[in-house]
Each structure stands twice: as structure tokens, then as C-alpha cells.
Amino acid sequence: MDPHLLRTYVAVARLASFSDAARELGYTQSAVSQHVAALEADLGLPLLTRRPVAPTPAGERLLEHAGALLLRLDAARADLDRFAAAPRATLNVAASPLALHPRTLAALPATGVTLRALPRDRVPAAVATGDADAGLVDGIAAPSDPLRLPDIAPLAATRVAEEPLAVVLPATHPLAGRTGVRLDDLVDARWLDAPAAGVPLGELRAVHGGPAGRGFRTALRYEGTDTRTLAALAADGHGLALLPLPAAGGVPGAAAVPLVAPRLVHRTELLLAAGARREAAGPVAEFSRRLRS
Amino acid sequence: MDPHLLRTYVAVARLASFSDAARELGYTQSAVSQHVAALEADLGLPLLTRRPVAPTPAGERLLEHAGALLLRLDAARADLDRFAAAPRATLNVAASPLALHPRTLAALPATGVTLRALPRDRVPAAVATGDADAGLVDGIAAPSDPLRLPDIAPLAATRVAEEPLAVVLPATHPLAGRTGVRLDDLVDARWLDAPAAGVPLGELRAVHGGPAGRGFRTALRYEGTDTRTLAALAADGHGLALLPLPAAGGVPGAAAVPLVAPRLVHRTELLLAAGARREAAGPVAEFSRRLRS
DNA sequence: CACCGGGCATCACGAATGCTTATGCCCGGC
DNA sequence: GCCGGGCATAAGCATTCGTGATGCCCGGTG
Secondary structure, eight states, X not given: OOHHHHHHHHHHHHHTOHHHHHHHHTOOHHHHHHHHHHHHHHHTSOOEETTTTEEOHHHXXXXXXXXXXXXXXXXXXXXXXXXXXXXOSOEEEEEOGGGOOHHHHHTSOSSSEEEEEOOGGGHHHHHHTTSOSEEEEEEEESTTOOOOOOOSSXXXXXXXXEEEEEEEEETTSTTTTOSOEEGGGGTTOEEEEOTTTSOOHHHHHHHHOTGGGSXXXXXXXXXXXXXXXXXXXXXXXXXXXXXXXXXXXXXXXXXXXXXXXXXXXXXXXXXXXXXGXXXXXXXXXHHHHHHHO | OOHHHHHHHHHHHHHTOXXXXXXXXXXXHHHHHHHHHHHHHHHTSOOEETTTTEEXXXXXXXXXXXXXXXXXXXXXXXXXXXXXXXXXXXXXXXXXXXXXXXXXXXXXXXXXXXXXXOOGGGHXXXXXXXXXXXXXXXXXXXXXXXXXXXXXXXXXEEEXXXXXXXXXXXXXXXXXXXXXXXXXXXXXXXEEEOTTTSOOHHHHHHHHOTGGGSOOEEEEEOOSOOHHHHHHHHHTTSOXXXXXXXXXXXXXXXXXXXXXXXXXXXXXXXXXXXXXXXXXXXXXXXXXXXXXX
């Protein structure tokens, strides 16, 4: 199971074509065909159906493994490269949208910053592979609990901020006047599914477990990143939204009610490649220091 | 960064000798030397000092990555092999010592079982690499929270049992009469460090975070797996122990006081390779069903 | 101080692997 | 029924990889 073979296989599966994969990888079609054949012979299993080209069940499974493996391989290479490379003067930050609040923005150096907004689950990978020098991720967790992040590579995570969570609902909603709301009170509600702008509802099940977390029914899916829009959608009755309290207020027609049970917070963490910690100087260290203080 | 090269490098680093590694791997010393040289050339960094043979800082870092990579590679191969292999009639269970309580033992089939006790952190790897068909791990977590396990490979974890935690202290201890104790009340205490027999204190920091979890001072380290011995040590004043409540009682001279804050439980989970789930029959499915019911 | 021996590096050669070009085969469209 | 796109297979050639032999460095020893 040579990584080269895996890389080829992943490309073929993604493009659903041997020839296209060959073009993308700079091989001939013949080589790609031989790569896949070698993998199938090695594992003793067919991995792809031909005509149409699609992964078999075993192939699906291999895709999961291969993705993680190749990512980790890239991460390892990037990490080791950092040992050799001269320290740079620029700072490359990858952040999930909700991780960018006043506190984190204020810590950015005045010059030489590239800031990239990414989906939550791609931030750790960006830091691990060296695409970013530092990452900012947000998510929900029990108070002072760390976030649950995939361990692509050894990453150092440090707490940057924690804020209470609020449920955003229309001002006319029966619960709008409350000073706090329990998730159990809302089991039958419809929610807004907003992976980029909102707090990830899916994480609730993972973090909180238990009966309260299961079965969020979603009414509308919003793929943008703007929390005001999300709150406005909630005000309009398209469904409830879960947001950090500071981001939930000030939208006309919407009421933000703090979530009191389960006791969860919106948390932002700084992500650094664990190896990069040792550097005491440089823009990364500077950024990290300002976030910590 | 060919896995073969990594495997060789890891062996050299572990044995601190090129020649020994060559013998172990069935290569010549010359090949091993070339492998390491190829890696160093590829990364542009020295990985090992010669005479004595020891990893450089960069080499240390590579060891971490290589270990995880090779483990994941083995896991992938084992997982795919399960697709091809005929279902077997025997059941191979890997379990951490505290995961073996009456409830889990009762679920074992009457015949054809191999039960292996392993350190907590090696159970997921055993399941992922196919060394075991199923795993039982224990640890501490917030109620109904899943355990935090390393994700070597996609493993399916299901709750098997949860019990309250108890602090074991000498019957003469001032807190011995209490009906419940807070961890904060014990910040200055000395603890027994018993990674195999007790609940892992180190996890407290990870699970609970916050100030209460940091800085456990340990008085004595016990490397055995017997909880009675651990409780007896606690009774003798060698330090406090943290155990599941059912395992903590009935030792003369020792008092078991339930831990009431932070709200944590001792949890046991069943670990299966995610791919093996689909089988509806066979000893693995049977075991899983009996544990779930 | 010179000798000796263990252990890693280097060199040269033969075998095996991997990629390319060329060709064959299968299936779907016209 | 013919044509064409796309994957499989065959043969040839370049590269890579592992071996055996040799060289070099260092530490121990009389």
C-alpha cells in the first residue's frame, strides 16, 4: 500500500475516470490502470467498478483511510520542513468564520498578515499541512473543556475565548421573554442549519451526548457566513439559531435567550503546529502571546 | 517519505543501531544506511546522530509522525483485509484492566474467547490493526459524554457502562465520613499514580480542564492492575486513589467517598472497527448485542 | 603509540520495479 | 454495423533498490 498508489486511487475515485486522473497526476492512463490493479491485487479485493468508474464498498472504506493517511503524510512533511526553513516575517492565519471576533482580530499584527476563512473542519488540516502558520477554530464545549478536534498531527490548542450560547428566536416566540432557556424545552423546534455562520448543531450530540442532543430537525439550510443574516432568518421564523451570545443580539425582530442547560459555551481556540512552539520570536509567537494575554 | 524508509528509520531509532535494525528487518546494513540517508536527503535535515546513534530534535519529531502513520497504515490494511476474510468463529477481545467488570465479563461467549488485558492507550490500536476483534476501554468523562480516544482509524464506540467515581482514603482521614467530596477539597492532597489499576489522573486535566484538574502531586506509583491493592495502599496512607465506586468499597481501613464535583463518571466503552459493524451474525455481533442489551 | 575491531558510509553491480508507448478489447452511440 | 471513447494488457527501457565488497572513523587495548 504505497502512498503513490493511494494517491492515484483517490484521484481516480474522485474524478471517476482513469484517464482524467492520469492527466491530473502527470501519468499516462496505463500507469494509473496499473496502480489501481496493483492495489486491488495487494488487497485481494476489487476497489472500483469500471464503466461507470465508482468505488465498491471496500473501495469506499479505503477512501476514508487513504484520505487520513495522505493528510497525515503531508502534515509530517510540512512539520519537518519547518525545522529546515528560515523563519519568515509573514503570518498566515486560517480561521473558521465565528472564530473571528473582536478579541482575535485585535491580536493580529499590523502588517504581513494573510487571513483565510475556512470551514471549521478544514482549519486543523491547514495548520497541520503548513498551509497556515496558525489556526483559529470555534465550537461548542462544556465550560473550560477543550474542543474536540481531529488529530491529524500533533497540534497545540490553547483557549482564546469562551462566551455563553444563546438561542435566537423571533421576538414573538412564547419563549422570547425568558432570561434563559433549556435545550429540552426546544426538542420539538425547527432549527436553522448553518454550518458556516452558526454553531455546529451536529457537535451538540458529540459534546453533550444523551437524549437532548439527538435529532435536530432542520428547517432551512444557510451556507453563508454572516451571523446577522442568520439572526434575521431566525427573526423571520425560518427556524431557531444557536449563536454565541455577543453575536446574537441587536437584530430587530429577534430575541436572544441564553442557553442555560446543558451548560455549554462557545469556545475559540488557537491552533499551532506543536513543533512551532519552541520558537520564541517571530510573528507566530507574537500573535500567540497577544492572544494569550 | 516512503513508509518503508520510515519503518527502517523507526527501527534504527528504537534499537540505536543500524546493524541491529538491519538484522531485525531482514536487510543488509548497507540498505539501512541508504534508507536513512535517503530520508535525510529528502527532508534536508539530519535525523540521527551517529556514534552514538540517537535521534536529533528533528528526528524525534519524525518519530511521532512515523509512529502514527505506520499504525494507521496497518489499521487500513487490517480493515480492508476484513472485507476479504471469511468470518471466524473465535472472538479476540482486548481490554483495559478496569473495563473488565462483572457486566462486561458476563457478555463474553461461553467458548472460543481470547481475552487480553492491555494498557488503556493500546486498546484502540489493537482493534484498529485487527489484533483484536473488539475492545473494551475505560476512562473518565462527564456523564453521557463519550471517551476521548485517539483516532487511529474509524472506530465505532458504544457505551457499555457508567459508574460514579469515588475517592479512596484512609478511614482515619478527616473527610472519610463525608457522603460526597469535591475535587477542589483535595487540591493539596497526594495521589497514588496507578495507570493500570486506577482511573487515569492525567485524563482529568483533559476532560475537566480548568484549575481543579491541574497539578496532581503523586506520592507513590503502582504499576500493577489490582484495585484491591490500590485501595489498600490508599488505606495505608500512601496517597489517595480514584476508582469507580463499585470497585472502591469493602477494603478494611479504607473509606470510599463519592466524587460529587466535578460531575464525572467512570465509563466503559465497546470498540469495534467501524467496518465490522455491518456483519449481523458471528461472535463479534453476538458479543456486541449482549453488551448493548 | 600503534594495532585492532566494531560499526557506519560508499561504491559498483545485478535484479526488480515502474513508467511509457503501442495495441487490444469492450461497450455505448449513431 | 461501424465508430470512438476509455480501460486493460504487452513489451521495452530507464530508474530504483538491495546486495556484497570495500573504505573510513573512532574507541579500546597492550
